[in-house]
Amino acid sequence: xxxxxxxxxQPEVIEKRPEVLECDVVRFQNNKEKxxxxxxxxxxxxxxxxxxxxxxxxxxxxxxxxxxxxxxKAITATGKxxxxxxxxxxxxKITVEGLNEKFNKEYxxxxxxxxxxxxxxxxIENVVKLVGSLSLDxxxxxxxxxxxxRALKRYLPGGNEEESEN
Numbered sequence: 526x527x528x529x530x531x532x533x534x535q536p537e538v539i540e541k542r543p544e545v546l547e548c549d550v551v552r553f554q555n556n557k558e559k560x561x562x563x564x565x566x567x568x569x570x571x572x573x574x575x576x577x578x579x580x581x582x583x584x585x586x587x588x589x590x591x592x593x594x595x596x597x598k599a600i601t602a603t604g605k606x607x608x609x610x611x612x613x614x615x616x617x618k619i620t621v622e623g624l625n626e627k628f629n630k631e632y633x634x635x636x637x638x639x640x641x642x643x644x645x646x647x648x649i650e651n652v653v654k655l656v657g658s659l660s661l662d663x664x665x666x667x668x669x670x671x672x673x674x675r676a677l678k679r680y681l682p683g684g685n686e687e688e689s690e691n
Contacts, residue, residue, distance in 0.1 A: 538646050539567060546572060548596045548609065550587065551676040552579070555668040561585060562676035563609055563624060565596045565640075571649065571680050573640035575607065576673055577628025585627055588613070596624065632669055639673065649680045 546565035553560050562576035573596070579585050594611030597620075609621045625633060642652050657674045661667045678684050 537568075538644070539572075540644070542573070542598060542644070543567065544598050546596045548594045549679070550592050550594060550611075551679065552589075553672045553675050555671055558668065560669070560672045561587070562672060563594075563596060564676055564680075570646075571643045571652075571677060573643060574636050574673065574676065575609075575624045575628065575633075576636060576669065576676065577632045580627075585621065587611070587621070590614070631666060635666075635669070636673075649677060653677050653681065 546567060548566060549564045551562040551564060553562070559579040560576065561579050562574055564571050565573040565575075575596070579587075591611050594609055597608045597610055599606050599608055599622075606622065606626065607624045609624050610618055613619055621627075628636075639652065639656060642655070643649075653674055656670060656677070659670055661670055
């Protein structure tokens with residue numbers, strides 16, 4: 526029997542999202558606007574992404590030192606929501622509720638599509654190529670697209686591990 530090389534082994538598809546996923550926080554700046562991406566990880570690989578403008582008025586207030594946390598799926602009487610939780614420097618848990626309500630609806634819909642590709646384990650390099658090739662007419666959504674590409678490139682072999690603040 527021939528032994529299969531490690532490169533040909535497909536990662537396991539986990540369709541049912543775990544209640545809690547570890548998360549990387551990636552900040553970036555485009556056109557003088559501050560953006561943030563929350564990349565939910567399963568087995569250290571991107572499984573979902575939430576992203577949009579950092580907006581203190583809407584409740585996305587994160588200390589600059591926060592680069593990791595958890596995305597928690599919460600079922601409420603009004604449906605499901607996704608919360609981001611991190612520990613502050615003193616060890617207290619801080620929760621930002623309703624990530625799925627914090628960003629522009631259009632970004633949320635695109636992010637759901639991208640998260641579906643990640644969930645079904647489309648190779649990251651293909652997700653990055655596909656998102657990068659999207660033709661979007663609106664400058665703001667084009668800026669969003671560039672940030673998603675930047676956030677996901679971190680997970681490519683040899684990808685940039687540093688946060689981008691251009």
